[in-house]
Each structure stands twice: as structure tokens, then as C-alpha cells.
Amino acid sequence: MEIQDQENIGKKGFNKDNAITKPIALDQATGEVQVRKSTGKVKIRKGQSEEEYEKQLDHFFNIEKGPTVTEVNWMDNQDALNLLNTNDEYDITIKQTRQKLTSFCERYYYQRRYEECLTLSQKLLEIFEPLNTKNKMNRELDELRYMIDHCQKNSNHENVVILES
Structure with missing residues (x-):
């Protein structure tokens, strides 16, 4: 000092x-x-x-297309399953891409759209599991399994409540 x-x-x-x-x-x-x-x-x-700096700068602006600007509530205007099936831009080997897709599931879950959450979570789990060769994605997969389990419980619970009414 x-x-x-x-x-x-x-x-x-x-x-x-x-x-x-x-x-x-x-x-x-x-x-x-x-x-x-x-x-x-x-x-x-x-x-x-x-x-090295010039190479990094070139990569950032030409390959990654610079900083991304996202609009407020941009996820509300997207259909995640449609994006996943039609958009080649989503490289699921990149963690940020997987997190973005998983965040759609989380959003559906917290909006109580359990059927959509269940469908997307199952699809993502099916796609992500083959990538988990060194068990680095266990947390991501566990989170998807958790959402699948709770969506099934909640959708069954909603059906029971509707039938009782």
C-alpha cells in the first residue's frame, strides 16, 4: 500500500x-x-x-454482427418452436443460444402457458441431450427436466380443476 x-x-x-x-x-x-x-x-x-486487436474487432463486427439490440418484449413476438425448426442461425453448440432457447421455456412457464412450455422443453431436451458428451450441460438438462415435470403436474392440475367445476 x-x-x-x-x-x-x-x-x-x-x-x-x-x-x-x-x-x-x-x-x-x-x-x-x-x-x-x-x-x-x-x-x-x-x-x-x-x-490481435484488429482480428478481434473484425470478428466482432463482421462475424458476430456487432452488438445486438433487443426490443422490449421481443420474445412475445416470436414462436420458439417455429424459430427452432426454420432458423439455421441457432447453433445449439453455443451456450448462449441454448440459454436463449431455454429462456423461452421459462417465459412460458411463468406465464402459466404450461402446454407450450412442455412441448418446447421436450423438444429442447431431445436436441440438447446428444450434445452432453462430457456432462457439461447437466444443469441445463436438469432445468429442462424440472420444467417438463412441473408442466405436466400443473397441466394435469388445471384439467382436474376444470373438470370439477
Whole structure:
């Protein structure tokens, strides 16, 4: 900790964890810098060459098509099953894509649209299970199974209530 920081410790609103620590450049050519973490440990961050930066920038804007802007309630205007069947844009090997599709199920579930949730969850489970070769997707699959189970219970419960009325 620097001398200025030690003098400020007792002052109101000062916390050693909030002290500004500037990175110390180690190598201008590679861009390596030394930074101090909040725990006090020193960490060396590897740099990025101008060439690597340009490649990353090109990939972001030309391949990923830049930052995505989503409208409010965009999911209400989409049919998830139709999207899944017709759109080749959804690469299910990418986790973000799987999460986006699973979020449709969650939305249906919380809107109490259990039949739609059940149908989509079963379809996604059928598609996702072959990808789970190293058990990395267990949580995702467990969540889908949970929704399938609860949608079946809730849709049966609704049918019983309607029949009793």
C-alpha cells in the first residue's frame, strides 16, 4: 500500500479496497501490465498486440454482427418452436443460444402457458441431450427436466380443476 493510502485509511469514506491502483507497464511491446488485486496480490495481465486487436474487432463486427439490440418484449413476438425448426442461425453448440432457447421455456412457464412450455422443453431436451458428451450441460438438462415435470403436474392440475367445476 502506498504512503498516501496509509494516511487516508482513518478518514471517513476511505477503504483500502477502494484505493485506485494503476497498472504498471512491464513490456510495451507485448502490452503486459502488472496490477494489484483487492486482496493485495500482484497479477500480471498479458497484453494484446495491435494485430490481435484488429482480428478481434473484425470478428466482432463482421462475424458476430456487432452488438445486438433487443426490443422490449421481443420474445412475445416470436414462436420458439417455429424459430427452432426454420432458423439455421441457432447453433445449439453455443451456450448462449441454448440459454436463449431455454429462456423461452421459462417465459412460458411463468406465464402459466404450461402446454407450450412442455412441448418446447421436450423438444429442447431431445436436441440438447446428444450434445452432453462430457456432462457439461447437466444443469441445463436438469432445468429442462424440472420444467417438463412441473408442466405436466400443473397441466394435469388445471384439467382436474376444470373438470370439477
